[in-house]
Amino acid sequence: MNLSLLQQQLINHWQKDFPLISSPYAQLAKELGSSEAEVLEALKALEQADILSRLGAVFDHKKAGASTLAALMVPEEDLEYVADIVNKFEQVNHNYAREHDYNLWFVVTAADDFILQRVLARIEQLTGLTVLVLPMEKAFHIDLSFQIDFDSKQPLARVN
Amino acid sequence: MTQTRLAKTQEALNPAALSVPCAPEDKAPDNETLTLEQQRQLRVYLEQGLPLSPRPYQEIAARLNTSEAAVISQINYWQQQSLIRRLGLVVKHRQLGYCANAMVVWDIEDQDVDRIAGQLSARGEVSLCYQRPRRLPHWSYNLFCMIHGKNKEAVLRQIEVLTRELELNHIKKDVLFSYKAFKQQGARYSQRKPGNDRA
Numbered sequence: 301m302n303l304s305l306l307q308q309q310l311i312n313h314w315q316k317d318f319p320l321i322s323s324p325y326a327q328l329a330k331e332l333g334s335s336e337a338e339v340l341e342a343l344k345a346l347e348q349a350d351i352l353s354r355l356g357a358v359f360d361h362k363k364a365g366a367s368t369l370a371a372l373m374v375p376e377e378d379l380e381y382v383a384d385i386v387n388k389f390e391q392v393n394h395n396y397a398r399e400h401d402y403n404l405w406f407v408v409t410a411a412d413d414f415i416l417q418r419v420l421a422r423i424e425q426l427t428g429l430t431v432l433v434l435p436m437e438k439a440f441h442i443d444l445s446f447q448i449d450f451d452s453k454q455p456l457a458r459v460n
Numbered sequence: 461m462t463q464t465r466l467a468k469t470q471e472a473l474n475p476a477a478l479s480v481p482c483a484p485e486d487k488a489p490d491n492e493t494l495t496l497e498q499q500r501q502l503r504v505y506l507e508q509g510l511p512l513s514p515r516p517y518q519e520i521a522a523r524l525n526t527s528e529a530a531v532i533s534q535i536n537y538w539q540q541q542s543l544i545r546r547l548g549l550v551v552k553h554r555q556l557g558y559c560a561n562a563m564v565v566w567d568i569e570d571q572d573v574d575r576i577a578g579q580l581s582a583r584g585e586v587s588l589c590y591q592r593p594r595r596l597p598h599w600s601y602n603l604f605c606m607i608h609g610k611n612k613e614a615v616l617r618q619i620e621v622l623t624r625e626l627e628l629n630h631i632k633k634d635v636l637f638s639y640k641a642f643k644q645q646g647a648r649y650s651q652r653k654p655g656n657d658r659a
Contacts, residue, residue, distance in 0.1 A: 311556075316546035320532050320539075323514055336514060343512050346551075353550040353645070354509030357535070360545050369592065369604075383642040395643035398563065398636040402599070405563070405636070406643070432599055438591040440574075441581030442545075448556050449610075 301349045306334055307342045311351075311448055318355065366416040367409040368435040371402040372427065379403065382427050391419045402432055493530045502534060506544070553608055554641060560609045564619060565601035567594075567632040573603055579626050580605050585618050601634065612637060 303311075309332050319327045325343075326336040334342075346352035359365075374382045379397060386395050386406050395406040410416040420431050494502065501524055510516040517535075518528040538544045553561070568576055573591055580603075581589045588606040609615035616635070623629055 311549060311551055315548045315551065318510075318548040320517075320536055320547070322517065322528065324516065325512075325514060340512050340514070343549075346549075347512070349555070351552055351555045353552050355512065355549050356509040357503075357506035357538075357544045357547045358550065359503070359507070360543055387643045392643060393645045395641070396561075396638040397640040397642065398638050400634065400636045402636075404642075405638070432595055434592040434595070434599070434604075436590050437593060438573075438577075439589075440577040440591070441586065441589040448551070448553075448558075 301345075301351070303346075303351075304342060306332060306338060307346055308448070310339070310342060310346070314355075365409060365411045366413040367407060368416065368420075368433055369405065369407055370420065370423075370434065371406075371432040372404040372423075372429045373402050373432075374404050374427075374429065376403070382429070385426050386423060389419055389423070391415065494524070494526060494534050498524045498526060499534065502531065506535070506547075509550075552644060554644075557610050558608045560612045560615045561638045562607045562609070562612075562615050562619065563636045563638070564605045564607060565634050565636065566603040566605075566628070567600045568603050570602070576626070576628065576631075577603055580622075583622055583626075585609075585622065600632070 310328065313332075314328060318324060321327060323336070325339045328334075329336045329339045332339070343352060343355065347354075372382060372386075383395060383397070383404060386392055386404065389408070391408050391410045392406050393409055395404070397403055398405050408416055408419055410419060420433060424431050502520065505520050505523070511519045513519060515528070517531045521528045521531045524531065535544065535547070539547065566576070577589050577591065580586050585607050586605045587608055588604070590604045591602060592604055594600050594602050607615055607618060609618065615637075619635060623633075
């Protein structure tokens with residue numbers, strides 16, 4: 301998908317500080333010299349293309365509930381099968397294969413530690429593997445929004 | 461560590477087996493306007509995303525049976541409390557060409573962690589930097605950095621430069637590139653049912 305200038309601007313300017321006013325999209329349009337309808341259209345197209353995951357809130361991990369990074373060492377031929385079990389938990393929001401003996405990495409977030417611990421225990425039970433549990437001890441830097449370098453020469457590839 | 465092929469039990473394949481018990485309800489945070497249940501619902505809506513229509517807060521307010529002003533004021537309160545870290549577009553970096561996602565893990569002497577983490581965090585290419593516990597003997601790394609780039613070679617070069625410039629060559633580290641995203645979604649803290657509600 302080739303992104304329009306409007307879409308690129310939306311991505312690079314509105315990953316944070318989305319307006320808390322009655323007509324926020326009209327405000328974005330005003331700042332970007334566009335119309336409310338065009339902004340909404342651009343965002344819908346980004347969502348359609350699976351580039352926009354959502355326009356919403358990112359909650360603080362610690363204040364919003366319990367969360368941890370976790371990993372499993374999965375025999376290569378079982379990776380898809382185990383990833384599928386892990387994915388089925390609504391509390392798992394990221395799940396990646398990585399190049400390491402610990403080859404499946406996922407993040408579990410839950411309303412509280414009680415649920416979190418039970419999800420981890422259940423994953424161990426269902427997979428027969430020991431989960432490496434690595435909760436955050438200290439956050440030094442979290443830059444959740446990030447500047448996208450839109451290079452027109454490099455077409456955007458769809459992955460996964 | 462050697463592992464044998466997993467036994468694929470019927471239990472693991474049965475969605476009902478994935479549910480675990482619920483925890484008791486949280487205590488009420490201070491709020492004068494929305495009920496606890498409305499607050500919980502609002503968090504679900506914010507985690508799922510605002511409607512892409514002209515009056516998104518009004519739409520959510522209608523679903524919650526409250527006023528637009530109450531919704532806006534609640535979100536504002538959460539932002540002030542830093543419960544909400546940011547409100548805006550959540551994009552999928554892979555879809556934008558940022559496919560090389562490296563988790564760099566370091567084994568740093570405990571007393572040096574704060575100093576080195578500070579140096580790493582100041583680098584523009586590092587998007588996240590966290591301290592996590594070691595789990596010996598299998599896992600000896602205690603500091604994690606994320607570096608996102610458009611290709612693996614460029615990211616490896618960045619890591620090399622960063623290691624040299626910060627004089628971290630003597631520190632044991634490992635670079636874990638992701639090669640497949642099985643799942644990528646926003647966190648659902650507000651989900652009360654810990655089971656699997658998609659099956």
